[in-house]
Amino acid sequence: xxxxxxxxxxxxxxxxxxxxxxxxxxxxxxxxxxxxxxxxxxxxxxxxxxxxxxxxxxxxxxxxxxxxxx
Amino acid sequence: xxxxxxxxxxxxxxxxxxxxxxxxxxxxxxxxxxxxxxxxxxxxxxxxxxxxxxxxxxxxxxxxxxxxxxxxxxxxxxxxxxxxxxxxxxxxxxxxxxxxxxxxxxxxxxxxxxxxxxxxxxxxxxxxxxxxxxxxxxxxxxxxxxxxxxxxxxxxxxxxxxxxxxxxxxxxxxxxxxxxxxxxxxxxxxxxxxxxxxxxxxxxxxxxxxxxxxxxxxxxxxxxxxxxxxxxxxxxxxxxxxxxxxxxxxxxxxxxxxxxxxxxxxxxxxxxxxxxxxxxxxxxxxxxxxxxxxxxxxxxxxxxxxxxxxxxxxxxxxxxxxxxxxxxxxxxxxxxxxxxxxxxxxxxxxxxxxxxxxxxxxxxxxxxxxxxxxxxxxxxxxxxxxxxxxxxxxxxxxxxxxxxxxxxxxxxxxxxxxxxxxxxxxxxxxxxxxxxxxxxxxxxxxxxxxxxxxxxxxxxxxxxxxxxxxxxxxxxxxxxxxxxxxxxxxxxxxxxxxxxxxxxxxxxxxxx
Numbered sequence: 082x083x084x085x086x087x088x089x090x091x092x093x094x095x096x097x098x099x100x101x102x103x104x105x106x107x108x109x110x111x112x113x114x115x116x117x118x119x120x121x122x123x124x125x126x127x128x129x130x131x132x133x134x135x136x137x138x139x140x141x142x143x144x145x146x147x148x149x150x151x
Numbered sequence: 152x153x154x155x156x157x158x159x160x161x162x163x164x165x166x167x168x169x170x171x172x173x174x175x176x177x178x179x180x181x182x183x184x185x186x187x188x189x190x191x192x193x194x195x196x197x198x199x200x201x202x203x204x205x206x207x208x209x210x211x212x213x214x215x216x217x218x219x220x221x222x223x224x225x226x227x228x229x230x231x232x233x234x235x236x237x238x239x240x241x242x243x244x245x246x247x248x249x250x251x252x253x254x255x256x257x258x259x260x261x262x263x264x265x266x267x268x269x270x271x272x273x274x275x276x277x278x279x280x281x282x283x284x285x286x287x288x289x290x291x292x293x294x295x296x297x298x299x300x301x302x303x304x305x306x307x308x309x310x311x312x313x314x315x316x317x318x319x320x321x322x323x324x325x326x327x328x329x330x331x332x333x334x335x336x337x338x339x340x341x342x343x344x345x346x347x348x349x350x351x352x353x354x355x356x357x358x359x360x361x362x363x364x365x366x367x368x369x370x371x372x373x374x375x376x377x378x379x380x381x382x383x384x385x386x387x388x389x390x391x392x393x394x395x396x397x398x399x400x401x402x403x404x405x406x407x408x409x410x411x412x413x414x415x416x417x418x419x420x421x422x423x424x425x426x427x428x429x430x431x432x433x434x435x436x437x438x439x440x441x442x443x444x445x446x447x448x449x450x451x452x453x454x455x456x457x458x459x460x461x462x463x464x465x466x467x468x469x470x471x472x473x474x475x476x477x478x479x480x481x482x483x484x485x486x487x488x489x490x491x492x493x494x495x496x497x498x499x500x501x502x503x504x505x506x507x508x509x510x511x512x513x514x515x516x517x518x519x520x521x522x523x524x525x526x527x528x529x530x531x532x533x534x535x536x537x538x539x540x541x542x543x544x545x546x547x548x549x550x551x552x553x554x555x556x557x558x559x560x561x562x563x564x565x566x567x568x569x570x571x572x573x574x575x576x577x578x579x580x581x582x583x584x585x586x587x588x589x590x591x592x593x594x595x596x597x598x599x600x601x602x603x604x605x606x607x608x609x610x611x612x613x614x615x616x617x618x619x620x621x622x623x624x625x626x627x628x629x630x631x632x633x634x635x636x637x638x639x640x641x642x643x644x645x646x647x648x649x650x651x652x653x654x655x656x657x658x659x660x661x662x663x
Contacts, residue, residue: 109235124368140433
């Protein structure tokens, strides 16, 4: 459980990839882009499903950056 | 409220199970518990999975699970800021905090104030960081008890008077005992059980309640328009939009500065474990986001109008909405599971917070100012004692101080905590700031933030006016801006006349 053998190898930062990590900030701080009811999905207003969706999108972004920097 | 024996029995059985687990934890990956980093950081050996449970159990507390839906229930869409908050926190975790792990591992740092002490060579700045952490965490521990109190009350035990306080006292003696004996290993182990129970509860709620009502459409159509969305800003103001955005951003910036978050990070076995967790921890955010909607489900079901819950709402106000919903919707045995999830969910963060505060007191006050010659064993023993004192203090706080004060202090806590961002987070990247400048910036931010909150009747938002436009802003961020301004200007001056840059014991290669 203590992880992989390469756990202590230094990370090689990929600056271009790290720019991707700005996307969740832009999306979430731009409140006027998502403070609306439509389009709804299964009765859930846009405001709610859009932000919930961004939880997944930002997790994927972080995972991608992690892979690129391995 | 009638005593619910089935729910209570399930609740007690689950609680007994984690008690046994907690005491057994000292034998898990056994280390020399007379070393502070063994007792207080689990030996820095937790891998990806354990760290995921530990930090998840640490950040997504029982109080969160009660308070976020309660805020949705009461204030509507604004309460959903918890979601963008937890979205923005993980890119920060990924970028910034592996550096802290790395330098802490190299130099044996156990707290963020340890790092500041080494980096800036300024014991008074380190003291400011340490005191901020202790002060911000204490009311947070007390609030965890509120979660336990509400569910105990909901099961029909009158929580007024000494007899009513007894379950809480017992829960805390158990917590104190296993934390004392096993250190961070105990909450790490219990966190696994807590999370399994919480996931089961949340999944049940988000499936069963909409099914009962006839779909999510029914849930949202029951919400009054004023609660469904943020109010559109008036002309010349960013209104609720900037309030929502800054609450989320400020909270995200403050979260990993708290001592209990740092403890979670430093107890992991490598910087890569921290990075991996930045991608994996959003699973908890998803759960939190779905749980927030449970506040709306409570509105849709109409728990507030049900006579059997009138007493509960009177006593615990909106914090009663989630327990009431569970009791209205689920069979007794499952209510027991859900309530045990909340109560055990309080023990995990309370344990980690008390360990983190104890580490901070011991390292940055006791060893730095009182007994510099203490041995490793004395240091570890002191931390164990302090963890007891802190928990007793939190318990006394809940019994003798009105709940409102704990809520106010917790609000102030976030505003205080973020004032350590220049020293800790920016300090990981640059040594350009002068230690004294950082200290004076901290004083300015701390003073201004506290003053603004108190003068606004403990509302977290302050309307900043710039060039004729109003920008309602989370006070934590406004105060941080002043803090940074003071720090930069004074650093410019002090670096010219009295540079302290030679006082840095760390080197560039410590930060990978």
